Amino acid sequence: MSSSESLRDSWQYDVPVSGSMHLPPDAGYAKALTNQGYGFEAAVADLVDNSIDAGADSVVVHFLRDSDRIVSLLVLDNGCGMDAAGLDHAMTVGRRRRYDGQALGMYGTGLKAASLSHARSLTVISRTKRSAPAGRKLTVEGIEDGFRCDAVDPDFAQQQIDVYDGLIEWQGTIVRWDRVRSFETVAPGQSEHYLSKAITRLETHLGLYLHRFLARGLKLDIAVWDVSTGEETDHIGVDALDPFGYKVPGKPGYPKKFLTSMEGVGDVALEAHVWPAKSNLAGFRQIGAVHERQGFYFYRNDRLVQAGGWNDLRTSEGHMVLARIAVDLPDQPGEVFSLTVKKDGVHVTPAFTAGVERATDGGGNSFRVFLADAEAAYREGASRSVVERPSVIAPGKGFDPKVKRAVREELLLKAGEDPIRIEWVSLPDGRFFDLDRDDYAILINKNFRDDFNDGRRGGSNDAPVTKTLLYLLLQDCFGLGRWEKKRADRIDYWNSILLAAVNAQRDRRTRPDS
Known part of the structure; x- marks a missing residue:
């Protein structure tokens, strides 16, 4: 019998099984959990997502320092909180929770993976309107020791809630990182310099990726407290950084909405924008290198999950830096869109690029007309003289x-x-x-x-x-x-x-x- 005949006779679409067994994860999984590749800003943003999902309208990111040492990071919110059972579920490695259609969370791994990518100890303390404060502590060593999770002393949990009673009155949550790897590498005398840069990067990231929530009234602050003196040494409010926040478009008639249909998804709207050339507005210049910020801006439930990039439609080019397109991902993304675990990018299938090529605006113009308009606005702006500004x-x-x-x-x-x-x-x-x-x-x-x-x-x-x-x-x-x-x-x-x-x-x- 030939090999082709053998393959034909033995092939089955479903592989048959003869039994099942449960294989719990090895303790070495802790290394995989702590090496998810989360950037610092993306990890903190994941925690703020959880706060928003909990209904919080006020969130504070606290850096704690002891004189010249940076000792901990906390994310505090006034959301609905969790009781002891809820904390057990939240801290269970590998357990997925049920999300409603508007939730920012997706996979149920963000709290643990984002936190333990940067800290060797994660503590969550929470209270609800009907339950006393409770806490759980998860460490890298505990995961290696059979996924052990420690219960926080109830008196300490109450004390921590009391410290932040201006924010957490009847309900809320404290997420705390200790033994943060990057903090431990800060040389003596360099903590002020480190904090200044870290806060600036964090402010930009949160202001950009959560700009729709901030514009609607979410209060998000970044503060620094000195635990030795009890004094607040820095405090800023994060403002929305709208990547489409120009005052006058770079081309009359924009923004324009292009509509298309994609297999398995249905109708998708592409809101095309042309920025004014040589703009110095924060939403254009201060969210990263402008050549990296051209292209698609994908949103999931109003949370930005990709800030620029052409997703195989074309390559980034200098004369296209004014072109940006906002896309709200459909509730049922089908096989066309898939979001990265870290919520920092969107993978698409060829059905997306084919759909974009077919997209038209209300006047029957194709998407290529938008690309040509953005390029023309750039070339026209490049020929204009610029008023010299002082340094x-x-x-x-x-x-x-x-x-x-x-x-x-x-x-x-x-x-x-x-x-x-x-x-x-x-x-x-x-x-x-x-x-x-x-x-x-x-x-x-x-x-x-x-x-x-x-x-x-x-x-x-x-x-x-x-x-x-x-x-x-x-x-x-x-x-x-x-x-x-x-x-x-x-x-x-x-x-x-x-x-x-x-x-x-x-x-x-x-x-x-x-």
């Missing part, structure tokens, strides 16, 4: 995020310079401000802090107008070689003038109305 050192810690974003949009930032921070400190009575040029800091006399906060306790990013004016006045005093006497004299007379202004403001407050 400045970026504002850093102590400035409101909206101010920092406006500076990045309106001015050019000098490369290779540390950001300028600003803070309230003790200064002699005759000084309104001073400079620490070696440490790139503007120091304001804290005796005047109440004057610029209407008597209220100010936060780390308070008095934005005063701080911004000082930054614009003083930013060119940093990054210099020799400190000329005329610059020092200028600092002195600016101090005298500003002191007179503050005293005049105080006099107006105490003077009876005329």
Whole structure:
């Protein structure tokens, strides 16, 4: 009998079985769980997704430090919380939960995989309106020891809920990472620098991928607490970074909606946008290299899951950087779309590219007309002259995020310079401000802090107008070689003038109305 005849006679579409057995995962699975390739920002975003699914409208990402060491990261929310049984389910490795049609979660692995990709210890403490606080702790060592999960001491769970009673009043959840690998690599004296960069990257990532939720009112903050002093040393609110947030399109008539039909999926809408050329808006310039951000932006239940890329339709090219297309994934993606476990990309089959090629707008124009329009807008913009903008050192810690974003949009930032921070400190009575040029800091006399906060306790990013004016006045005093006497004299007379202004403001407050 020939091999072809043998194959023909033995082939079956379903492989027959003779029995079954259960094979629990080996303890070595812990290594696979902790090597999922989650980036830091994507891992934190996965935790925020869980908070949104729990109905939270306020979420805080807390970095905890002990003087110069970064010790833990927490994600806190005021969602519906979990009781002890719910915590057991959430911490069971390999257990999938049931998601409703609008949930951001999909596979049930994000909490464990995202967390243990970065931390060797994961603790979840939660309470509901009907249950007392409870907690569970999962460690890499515990997984290797037969998937052991530890119960958190009830008194400690209650204490942690009480610490955050301004956020978690009747219900909510705390997710805590300890022994975070990247934190342990921060050299002495470098924690401030590390946190500044990490917070900036995290703010950008969360602002982009969750921009629709933020625009609808989700309150998302990033804060730094010093556990040795109990003080908050930094706090910013994350704003929406809309990748389609231009004021005027780069081509009249856009955005346009192109419709197509895909096998197994049905109708799919492609919302095509043409950005204005040479835009400095945050949604264009500050979400990554512009040549990487052209192409498709896929959303699943309003959560961005892919920010740019052509998914085999074409290659990225410089003259297509203004072209972006928003696509809301269908409820039933069929075989055409599949989302990565980390929710950072979408895989498509050839049915998608074929469907895009067939797409037309309301006037019968094909998708290729949009591509041609985007290229024409780029070439036309490239021929225009650009108004020269001054170069400045970026504002850093102590400035409101909206101010920092406006500076990045309106001015050019000098490369290779540390950001300028600003803070309230003790200064002699005759000084309104001073400079620490070696440490790139503007120091304001804290005796005047109440004057610029209407008597209220100010936060780390308070008095934005005063701080911004000082930054614009003083930013060119940093990054210099020799400190000329005329610059020092200028600092002195600016101090005298500003002191007179503050005293005049105080006099107006105490003077009876005329």
